[in-house]
Amino acid sequence: MALHFVLDEPAVAGPGDAVVLTGSEAHHAASVRRVRVGEEVTVGDGRGAWLTGRCESVAPREVVVRIETRMDSPAPRPRVVLVQALAKGDRDELAIQAATELGVDVIVPWQAARSVSRWDAAKAEKGRARWATIVREAAKQAHRAWIPEVAPLVTTAELVARAGESRVLVLEPSGPDRLTEVDLRGEERDVLLVVGPEGGIAPEERERLSAAGAATVRLGESVLRTSTAGPAALVLVSAALGRW
Missing domain, CATH: 3.40.1280.10 (SPOUT methyltransferase, trefoil knot domain)
Structure with missing residues (x-):
């Protein structure tokens, strides 16, 4: 299963767009989980957006993911x-x-x-x-x-x-x-x-x-x-x- 990371802001990206991980999430991806260029990962915003893509560049302060697919999950009801x-x-x-x-x-x-x-x-x-x-x-x-x-x-x-x-x-x-x-x-x-x-x-x-x-x-x-x-x-x- 691909590694998963979370954005701090609502995701607006779609296929072909780049998503940039920064701060603690970039550090976690690059230094702790040691993702590599070309590796498939998933990125979410905690609000239903689910992005799948590949790492385009990896550094402790910034990880760039090129998005390939996007899914949006509706909020569960009833909660x-x-x-x-x-x-x-x-x-x-x-x-x-x-x-x-x-x-x-x-x-x-x-x-x-x-x-x-x-x-x-x-x-x-x-x-x-x-x-x-x-x-x-x-x-x-x-x-x-x-x-x-x-x-x-x-x-x-x-x-x-x-x-x-x-x-x-x-x-x-x-x-x-x-x-x-x-x-x-x-x-x-x-x-x-x-x-x-x-x-x-x-x-x-x-x-x-x-x-x-x-x-x-x-x-x-x-x-x-x-x-x-x-x-x-x-x-x-x-x-x-x-x-x-």
């Missing part, structure tokens, strides 16, 4: 959204990395009541930027045409407000129904998978979400870590939506 509670250590980061590789469309960091990690106003933007970097690299590794959006940090109140316009599935080991029993055929709304922190989702949070129309579901008989639950649920939802 699958992972609402990932902040977690201690790197468990939330492991979750979003795996979810990106598995096809999530949007990632929403959630300041849950039991989250050990806390993002204040200053830390929230830095945390979001770090998550966006992780997501970009994971999408690049997975050769995805669309890079998932990382939304701003939400509170429980803000999450509850979204329940009326989306299909919200709260992952809870004691949920009355299995996720595999949820019928998603023909679903047109965003599907939100809500994952709590290490200590689980607080009862009052589950009650507020349920009152707003969210369904509480379980994955199976075992209790998964916060880093595992979201990616596992994403696989099942992708299959139910016909993506897999």
Whole structure:
């Protein structure tokens, strides 16, 4: 499989045009992946454009790719959204990395009541930027045409407000129904998978979400870590939506 690289701007190039990689992407291509003149690569913009071409010149500061073919992938509908509670250590980061590789469309960091990690106003933007970097690299590794959006940090109140316009599935080991029993055929709304922190989702949070129309579901008989639950649920939802 050809090596894949990502542009920082929307791709406007087509067959016969040249695309120039600069900055860290050029350095990665030339010095880390050691691409060679004449080698076939793919280039995307994370917004659906998928370009295939051959390297015309290679240097650490600039790699020129002559485009041979272009495809444009439509944005997935409905979108699958992972609402990932902040977690201690790197468990939330492991979750979003795996979810990106598995096809999530949007990632929403959630300041849950039991989250050990806390993002204040200053830390929230830095945390979001770090998550966006992780997501970009994971999408690049997975050769995805669309890079998932990382939304701003939400509170429980803000999450509850979204329940009326989306299909919200709260992952809870004691949920009355299995996720595999949820019928998603023909679903047109965003599907939100809500994952709590290490200590689980607080009862009052589950009650507020349920009152707003969210369904509480379980994955199976075992209790998964916060880093595992979201990616596992994403696989099942992708299959139910016909993506897999």
